[in-house]
Amino acid sequence: xxxxxxxxxxxxxxxxxxxxxxxxxxxxxxxxxxxxxxxxxxxxxxxxxxxxxxxxxxxxxxxxxxxxxxxxxxxxxxxxxxxxxxxxxxxxxxxxxxxxxxxxxxxxxxxxxxxxxxxxxxxxxxxxxxxxxxxxxxxxxxxxxxxxxxxxxxxxxxxxxxxxxxxxxxxxxxxxxxxxxxxxxxxxxxxxxxxxxxxxxxxxxxxxxxxxxxxxxxxxxxxxxxxxxxxxxxxxxxxxxxxxxxxxxxxxxxxxxxxxxxxxxxxxxxxxxxxxxxxxxxxxxxxxxxxxxxxxxxxxxxxxxxxxxxxxxxxxxx
Amino acid sequence: xxxxxxxxxxxxxxxxxxxxxxxxxxxxxxxxxxxxxxxxxxxxxxxxxxxxxxxxxxxxxxxxxxxxxxxxxxxxxxxxxxxxxxxxxxxxxxxxxxxxxxxxxxxxxxxxxxxxxxxxxxxxxxxxxxxxxxxxxxxxxxxxxxxxxxxxxxxxxxxxxxxxxxxxxxxxxxxxxxxxxxxxxxxxxxxxxxxxxxxxxxxxxxxxxxxxxxxxxxxxxxxxxxxxxxxxxxxxxxxxxxxxxxxxxxxxxxxxxxxxxxxxxxxxxxxxxxxxxxxxxxxxxxxxxxxxxxxxxxxxxxxxxxxxxxxxxxxxxxxxxxxxxxxxxxxxxxxxxxxxxxxxxxxxxxxxxxxxxxxxxxxxxxxxxxxxxxxxxxxxxxxxxxxxxxxxxxxxxxxxxxxxxxxxxxxxxx
Ligand code: SF4
Ligand code: SF4
Numbered sequence: 001x002x003x004x005x006x007x008x009x010x011x012x013x014x015x016x017x018x019x020x021x022x023x024x025x026x027x028x029x030x031x032x033x034x035x036x037x038x039x040x041x042x043x044x045x046x047x048x049x050x051x052x053x054x055x056x057x058x059x060x061x062x063x064x065x066x067x068x069x070x071x072x073x074x075x076x077x078x079x080x081x082x083x084x085x086x087x088x089x090x091x092x093x094x095x096x097x098x099x100x101x102x103x104x105x106x107x108x109x110x111x112x113x114x115x116x117x118x119x120x121x122x123x124x125x126x127x128x129x130x131x132x133x134x135x136x137x138x139x140x141x142x143x144x145x146x147x148x149x150x151x152x153x154x155x156x157x158x159x160x161x162x163x164x165x166x167x168x169x170x171x172x173x174x175x176x177x178x179x180x181x182x183x184x185x186x187x188x189x190x191x192x193x194x195x196x197x198x199x200x201x202x203x204x205x206x207x208x209x210x211x212x213x214x215x216x217x218x219x220x221x222x223x224x225x226x227x228x229x230x231x232x233x234x235x236x237x238x239x240x241x242x243x244x245x246x247x248x249x250x251x252x253x254x255x256x257x258x259x260x261x262x263x264x265x266x267x268x269x270x271x272x273x274x275x276x277x278x279x280x281x282x283x284x285x286x287x288x289x290x291x292x293x294x295x296x297x298x299x300x301x302x303x304x305x306x307x308x309x310x311x312x313x314x315x316x317x318x
Numbered sequence: 319x320x321x322x323x324x325x326x327x328x329x330x331x332x333x334x335x336x337x338x339x340x341x342x343x344x345x346x347x348x349x350x351x352x353x354x355x356x357x358x359x360x361x362x363x364x365x366x367x368x369x370x371x372x373x374x375x376x377x378x379x380x381x382x383x384x385x386x387x388x389x390x391x392x393x394x395x396x397x398x399x400x401x402x403x404x405x406x407x408x409x410x411x412x413x414x415x416x417x418x419x420x421x422x423x424x425x426x427x428x429x430x431x432x433x434x435x436x437x438x439x440x441x442x443x444x445x446x447x448x449x450x451x452x453x454x455x456x457x458x459x460x461x462x463x464x465x466x467x468x469x470x471x472x473x474x475x476x477x478x479x480x481x482x483x484x485x486x487x488x489x490x491x492x493x494x495x496x497x498x499x500x501x502x503x504x505x506x507x508x509x510x511x512x513x514x515x516x517x518x519x520x521x522x523x524x525x526x527x528x529x530x531x532x533x534x535x536x537x538x539x540x541x542x543x544x545x546x547x548x549x550x551x552x553x554x555x556x557x558x559x560x561x562x563x564x565x566x567x568x569x570x571x572x573x574x575x576x577x578x579x580x581x582x583x584x585x586x587x588x589x590x591x592x593x594x595x596x597x598x599x600x601x602x603x604x605x606x607x608x609x610x611x612x613x614x615x616x617x618x619x620x621x622x623x624x625x626x627x628x629x630x631x632x633x634x635x636x637x638x639x640x641x642x643x644x645x646x647x648x649x650x651x652x653x654x655x656x657x658x659x660x661x662x663x664x665x666x667x668x669x670x671x672x673x674x675x676x677x678x679x680x681x682x683x684x685x686x687x688x689x690x691x692x693x694x695x696x697x698x699x700x701x702x703x704x705x706x707x708x709x710x711x712x713x714x715x716x717x718x719x720x721x722x723x724x725x726x727x728x729x730x731x732x
Contacts, residue, residue: 124686136357136690143681160679169532175439176427195427196420198360199438205532207678210357211420213690214349246349251420304679308531 090291091268091283098284099266104183107285108258110269111295112159113317116279119144119157123271123280130259130270132232132241135215139208139256140271159280161271162187162208162256163304163312170200170209179253185313186258188235191248200253205308214250216243236261258282285313331710338707345417345704352700356690358682359674363667363697364418367705369523370552370666371411372445373545374659376520377553379404379452379512381579386455386509392578395567398459398725400557405452406712406719407556408445413708437526444519451512458504461485462497463724474722481723520549527673535612535673540597547590552662554583555637558655560716562648566726573646580645580654584638587658591634616672624664633661671695 098106119142127133127140143158168187171179178193179200189200201209218224224243231238232249234257239249259269263282267273272282283292292315295301300317344352355362382400384390416422428442464482468475488494524545527536558579561567567575598617601609616625637654644650675693677683683693719725 136688138357138686138688138691141682141685143679143685145681158679158681160682160685169530172433172435173438173530174433175436175442176424176431177433178427178431193424193427193431194421195424197418197438198420199436199526201357201360202674203530203532205678207358207682211360211690213351213353213356215351215690219351248421253420 087278087281087291088268088273091272091281092266094283094287094290094292095263095266095268097287098290099264101284101286105286106184107313108164108185108263109283109285109292109296109313109315110161110164110258110272111281111292111301111315111317113277113279113281113295114156114158115300115317116277117142117157117159117275118277118279119155120276122274122276123159126270126274127256130232130262131234132228132230133254134212134228134241134250135217136213137210137254139210139254158316159271160206160208160304161258161314163206163310163314164256164258166311166313167309169308169310170204173199173203175199186260187255188257188260189253189255191235191239191252194248194252196251196253198253204255205305205310206312209253209255212249212252212254214246233261236264331713334706335710335714337703338705338710341700341703342417342707344700350420352698354698354701355695356692357688358677358691358693359671359695361418361670361674362695363701363705364414366666366670367663367708368411368414368418369545369669370663371407371414371708372523373520373549373662373666374553374556375404375407375411376516376546376549377551377555378407378557379448379516379553380550381554381557381582382455383509383513383516386459386505387513393575395571395726396557396561396575398456398723399560399566401452401456401459402719402723402725403557403560403716404553405449405456406715407553408449408452409715410708410712412445412449413711414705417704437522437529441519441522441526444515444522448512448515448519451508451515455505455508455512457483457485458501458508460724462487462494462501467724517546520546527669532678533673534608535676536669538597540593544590544593544597547586547593548662548665551583551586551590552659552665554579554586555655555658555662558583559652559659560655562652562655564720566720572648576648576651577646580641580651583655583658584641584645587634587638587641612672612676615675616668624668628661628664629668632657633664634658 098108121142124138124140124142128138131139133139140159140161143160145156145158147154147156164185164187166181166185168181171181171187174180174194175197176193176195178195179187179189181187196211198211201211216224216228218228229241229243231240233239234249240247241250259267259271262269269280269282272280281292281295283290285293285296287293295317296315298317301315302318303312303315305312353362378400381393382397382404385393385397385400416425419425428439429446432443433439461482462485464478465485465487468478468482469487488497521542524542527533528538528541531537558576561572561579562576598613601607602613604610616622637658640650640654675695677693
């Protein structure tokens with residue numbers, strides 16, 4: 001939790017920006033226009049114009065990008081004005097812009113709107129499919145909470161990817177430097193190096209790392225199906241999986257990497273594209289025109305176990 | 319009677335070895351499917367037995383340093399036994415942790431890809447240095463006797479020669495004496511280096527757990543200290559039992575040595591219990607807080623007996639009674655030492671497992687259902703079988719050592 005009225009130090013385009021973050025303000029979900037004042041709108045419009053110009057300069061689908069950005073921002077902030085735009089398209093445009101920049105200038109963050117999450121677990125499953133996760137390995141479970149007592153019962157769903165901590169407690173413990181924070185902030189595991197000691201698993205305060213025991217869902221059936229032995233493409237490489245062969249990532253620690261192999265190719269993480277409730281957002285925090293930058297500015301924002309100082313890059317809107 | 323006991327012992331040992339070999343075979347060529355630890359409880363019996371064995375080693379070594387560094391004459395005859403035990407238990411520890419690795423053959427990377435912030439890396443470097451140091455000490459301590467045995471020839475001659483690394487003793491008595499004095503000096507220096515090393519690496523094992531902010535159960539400054547005291551208690555107790563049970567020393571001398579070690583172990587055990595009292599009472603006193611819940615689980619949870627029966631009754635109360643009332647009797651000392659040394663595994667299990675069985679985020683336990691994603695753990699038979707192999711191997715080596723190595727130290731000169 002972010003403390004009431006605490007000042008959050010955030011790095012934005014190399015400048016330190018102090019954002020006052022309040023925790024007890026009434027919820028104002030993005031898409032509801034009533035919480036936005038005119039100064040902010042004016043600022044935003046200027047920002048959009050800037051983004052358009054920038055995109056034109058870089059010349060990558062420039063006009064379209066700017067167009068989408070404009071429409072999206074307008075719709076997210078104003079709701080009623082403009083066409084109901086698709087947040088996925090906006091995030092794709094954000095992604096494109098981020099990929100134009102050198103890696104160290106990007107800061108990938110994820111925002112999960114708990115009011116929108118329906119607990120369908122499509123993200124969990126799509127992640128398993130995308131990364132071909134074996135038994136015992138899960139990158140994005142959805143925690144279910146029951147709050148209150150009958151007749152006043154509510155359920156809350158909390159998807160839990162890797163927080164890609166800015167101050168990760170899981171990397172300094174690795175005896176062989178197999179896991180580290182990349183310049184874009186994603187905490188990576190080098191499968192070829194990891195010795196499988198699982199110290200990092202013990203060190204993660206979110207249980208976000210799991211171990212690959214080389215198991216198969218079809219182990220006790222006549223045939224191990226093709227979908228289990230297909231390679232995955234984590235970290236942009238092909239990782240083969242053959243029963244009886246002890247090759248990485250089998251024997252390694254594994255975790256969510258924001259689908260690095262997808263984002264580097266201009267695609268959104270699998271959990272974001274499959275999220276039925278439209279509750280998961282992804283983008284570059286260093287771009288103040290990005291949707292995630294906007295959402296992190298919400299009064300509903302919080303992070304898990306803030307008190308540990310891990311500085312998670314997954315934000316929740318409560 | 320003696321014969322029957324020996325035969326039974328041998329049969330048990332063979333059974334242990336065979337069962338162990340089946341486990342190791344499964345581990346090396348199958349994998350870890352049969353292990354009960356998983357993704358949420360990532361460490362289990364093998365990590366626990368690792369810290370258990372390595373504690374025994376550090377304890378036995380520190381005891382040997384009383385002889386080689388501080389020249390406590392009363393214990394002199396068991397110096398070699400203590401060193402040899404330290405080497406064997408270290409071997410057991412290294413095997414345990416090696417079997418635990420997901421990629422066993424990448425272990426060398428701790429040296430080729432060092433990470434200086436990792437407590438685990440430091441621990442590996444320190445115990446590697448410690449291993450080399452023990453081997454050097456053993457060689458300096460035994461070289462003359464080994465060379466003499468090699469000179470006698472026979473079937474074992476060449477083996478002794480190899481163990482002595484080809485070393486030959488000087489022929490004249492004066493030179494031999496000079497050589498012996500050199501050994502004593504070298505032993506003193508090595509032992510003096512070994513003391514801080516043993517303290518550092520075993521404290522480091524404690525720190526490996528204690529430094530993790532994510533684990534409140536481990537994250538306390540008392541941990542490395544408790545690891546060291548635990549090592550001294552369990553290692554001392556092991557030497558006590560081994561001295562009581564074999565013929566490296568005998569008669570009046572044995573009684574004297576047993577009395578000395580008994581007192582030492584008793585004192586250390588009581589000190590350890592005081593630390594333990596602090597460890598439990600402080601977080602539990604007012605009955606609230608995260609650690610309170612975890613410690614309650616240890617004391618009154620499903621596995622209460624690990625603490626109360628194994629640790630308190632068998633590992634503390636009975637040994638204290640025996641050590642306090644019958645310190646010099648081989649049977650009493652042997653049973654007391656054996657009980658403490660054996661049941662210390664319970665202490666180690668109670669360090670590793672409770673630290674891992676609470677979900678980091680409430681609700682995770684039911685968020686995604688899988689066998690490896692449970693917050694509970696009991697070692698599987700397969701895991702025990704691998705430990706059985708390690709124990710059988712070390713027992714075999716120990717018996718061979720007692721039978722064939724000159725483990726009885728000379729008492730003539732200091
Ligand atoms: S959530 Fe866990 S695994 Fe992910 S970066 Fe943070 S500490 Fe590391
Ligand atoms: S399991 Fe792998 S990545 Fe994790 S600490 Fe051990 S070697 Fe490093």
